[in-house]
Amino acid sequence: MTAVLELHDVCAAYGPFRALFDVSLTIGPGEAVALLGPNGVGKTTVARVASGLVAPTSGRVEVDGVDLSGAPVHRYSRAGVAHAPEGRSVFATLSVEDNLVLSFRQSKGRQGVADALARAFEFFPVLEPRRRQLAGTLSGGQQRMLSMARVMVEAPKLLVADELSLGLAPIVVDQVYDTLGRLREAGTALLIVEQHVPHALALCDRVVLLGHGAVVWDGPAADAADVIADKVFRQAQDEPTGP
Ligand SMILES: Nc1ncnc2c1ncn2[C@@H]1O[C@H](COP(=O)(O)OP(=O)(O)O)[C@@H](O)[C@H]1O
Ligand SMILES: [Mg+2]
Secondary structure (H helix, E strand, O other): OOOOEEEEEEEEEEOOEEEEEEEEEEEOOOOEEEEEOOOOOOHHHHHHHHOOOOOOOEEEEEEOOEEOOOOOHHHHHHOOEEEEOOOOOOOOOOEHHHHHHHHHHHHHOHHHHHHHHHHHHHHOHHHHHHOOOEHHHOOHHHHHHHHHHHHHOOOOOEEEEEOOOOOOOHHHHHHHHHHHHHHHHOOOEEEEEEOOHHHHHHHOOEEEEEEOOEEEEEEEHHHHHHHHHHHHHHHHHHOOOOO
């Protein structure tokens, strides 16, 4: 079966700074892969490459068997890749509904907005009673739901989710993961970037560990806990992770 996403020996850089070194990873249809590793090792960069936001300096990115290396980001979204970025990526001064309408107009066109809105509120019931509220006044968890709703409703082939649990209360993290689980059941493949290891291990089939811009381990989630405890994470977890 054709993989939903394949990175082949991807290198990436920010100006002169090389962030990724020959990163290869594959995500099959409906598969959930956790990308784990300490701060600053390149997880977000991999996420950006996977959704076309950063072009590799060398190597290849294939979505559904089509080489999209260096293609503009809209080709990735048309191919079914959605990206829920790090942080609260909502427009604070727009209402919940306007945030959604803005996204859906871009992705679905004017005709598709009403349908997509209805599905967004079905998928994230917490947002419906707040549809006229300014997004900036939502709680952190609600803002994360909103930024997920903006990309998820189209039932993407692949959702790239970057640190969705960062800074959220444990109960909200549970809700976020619950939503990811439902999305998964609906057939969406997942690339989950996380520092919160237990949730990611519970949700995902496979784990890719990143260290200093390179893959250091790739294997079944069931084996990952030991590997993480043994060598990669212990030291990093003891270090302060910043704000
Ligand atoms: N826009 C940028 N410009 C310059 N360097 C960056 C930029 N984004 C990230 N980096 C650097 O690239 C490396 C990997 O960053 P990132 O992918 O954000 O790591 P992670 O998500 O694992 O914390 C870090 O050293 C970081 O400082
Ligand atoms: Mg990051």
